[in-house]
Amino acid sequence: MDMTGTTARTPSGHALSGRTAIITGASSGIGRATSLTLAGAGAAVVIQARRADSLENVAREISGRGGKVLPVIGDAGLEADIDRLLDEALAWDDGGRRYDIVVVNAGRGLLGGILTSDAAQWQDLYQVNVLGATYIMRRAGQYMIEKKGGDIVAISSVAARNLSPFGAFYGSSKAALSVITEALRRDVASSGVRVTTVMPGIVLTGFQEVAGYNAENFGNAVAPFGKLLEPSDIAETICWLLTLPPHVNINEIAIRPTGQVYP
Numbered sequence: 001m002d003m004t005g006t007t008a009r010t011p012s013g014h015a016l017s018g019r020t021a022i023i024t025g026a027s028s029g030i031g032r033a034t035s036l037t038l039a040g041a042g043a044a045v046v047i048q049a050r051r052a053d054s055l056e057n058v059a060r061e062i063s064g065r066g067g068k069v070l071p072v073i074g075d076a077g078l079e080a081d082i083d084r085l086l087d088e089a090l091a092w093d094d095g096g097r098r099y100d101i102v103v104v105n106a107g108r109g110l111l112g113g114i115l116t117s118d119a120a121q122w123q124d125l126y127q128v129n130v131l132g133a134t135y136i137m138r139r140a141g142q143y144m145i146e147k148k149g150g151d152i153v154a155i156s157s158v159a160a161r162n163l164s165p166f167g168a169f170y171g172s173s174k175a176a177l178s179v180i181t182e183a184l185r186r187d188v189a190s191s192g193v194r195v196t197t198v199m200p201g202i203v204l205t206g207f208q209e210v211a212g213y214n215a216e217n218f219g220n221a222v223a224p225f226g227k228l229l230e231p232s233d234i235a236e237t238i239c240w241l242l243t244l245p246p247h248v249n250i251n252e253i254a255i256r257p258t259g260q261v262y263p
Contacts, residue, residue: 014041014042015041015042015239015242015243016038016041016042016043016101016239016242016243017041017042017043018042018096019042019043019044019100019101019242020043020044020045020046020089020092020095020096020098020099020100020101021038021043021044021045021046021099021100021101021102021103022045022046022047022048022085022086022089022099022101022102022103022140023035023038023045023046023047023048023103023105024048024049024076024085024103024104024105024106024136025048025049025076025105025106025107026045026047026048026049026055026058026105027047027049027050027051027054027055027057027058028049028051028054028205029203029205029231030105030155030200030203030205030231030234030235031047031049031103031105031106032058032231033230033231033232033234033235034103034105034231034234034235034238034239035047035058035062035069036058036061036062036065036235037232037235037236037238037239038101038103038235038238038239038242039062039065039067039068039069040065040067041239041243043101044067044068044069044070044092044094044095044096045062045067045068045069045070046069046070046072046085046088046089046092046095046099047059047062047069047070047071047072048071048072048073048074048076048081048085048106049073049074049106050073050074050075052073055071055073056071058071059071068094068095070088070089070092070094070095072084072085072088072089075128075132076106076128076132076133076136077106077124077127077128077131077132078132079132079135082132082135082136082139083139085136086099086136086139086140086143098147099140099143099150100147100149100150100151101150101151101152101153101242102136102137102140102150102151102152102153103153103155103238104133104136104137104152104153104154104155105155106128106132106133107128107129107133107155107173107174108124108125108128108129109167109170110122110125110167110169110170111166111167112166112167112168112169113163113167113168113169114168114169117167117168117169117170122169125169125170125173126173126176129170129173129174129176129177130173130176130177130180133154133177133180134177134180137152137154137180137181137184137195138184140152141184141187141188141193141195144188144191144193145188145191145193148191148192148193149191149192149193149246150193150194151193151194151195151196151241151242152181152184152188152193152194152195152196153195153196153198153238153241153242154177154178154181154195154196154197154198155198155200155234156174156177156178156181156197156198156199157170157171157174157199157200158199158200158201158254158256158263159171159174159263160174160175160177160178160199161175161178161199161254161263162262162263163263164262164263165262165263171263174199177197178197178199178252181195181196181197182195182197182251182252185249185251189249192246194246194249195249195251196241196249196250196251196252196253197251197252197253198234198237198238198241198253198255199252199253199254199255200229200234200254200255200256201229201254201255201256201257201260201263202222202225202228202229202256202257202260203228203229203230203231203233203234204228204229204230204231205231222260224259224261225257225259225260225261226257226258226259227257227258227259228257228260229255229256229257233255234255237253237255241253
């Protein structure tokens with residue numbers, strides 16, 4: 001990102017040529033935008049999500065633009081589905097039977113804090129946001145150590161550092177993910193593997209509605225922040241991170257709308 005206030009240059013259509021990326025939670029929001037952006041930069045992309053129809057739509061959009069894509073239906077919180085995702089990537093001829101990039105994006109939200117959030121959803125939240133994310137990063141880290149290189153990008157949240165008044169329990173899961181991602185970086189850095197924690201602020205996606213947010217408990221509070229982030233803003237930042245020289249690793253980056261005061 002250009003800190004002078006000028007617009008950052010989007011990487012060219014060949015910046016990621018010859019690389020294969022895995023993106024979880026790819027059927028919508030940041031995952032969809034990241035899949036389209038990385039494919040547009042030349043990467044072959046292996047995309048995973050639970051919703052078959054939505055995932056196939058993303059795959060058709062990528063292939064319609066001339067990109068290489070392999071959709072794999074699965075739940076990013078289940079070890080068996082993660083194993084199948086990685087195995088299919090390694091068996092995919094168009095992707096070179098390898099992967100160089102893993103974007104750990106799949107996650108879910110939950111309205112409220114310790115006293116007010118729905119306790120019946122706690123386990124499912126942590127299964128995807130923490131346990132599933134950790135498992136795919138562990139598998140990818142082991143593979144990339146053998147290859148002596150690669151990129152792992154985990155999508156956390158600014159709520160990991162500054163708990164949101166709307167989703168403090170969700171923030172606890174992202175805090176755990178951020179710590180785990182940094183722990184992984186320390187495990188793999190000496191092997192030339194880069195690990196980055198990306199912490200978005202408020203991004204306009206379907207995430208808020210699924211988590212239980214609405215105009216009264218969320219929209220009115222964020223209205224003073226002005227223009228909010230779009231998924232493409234996060235996707236372009238991820239693409240930029242991946243195109244840096246191999247010896248440069250942005251370990252952690254927070255991306256907020258300019259007007260976002262908190263969290």
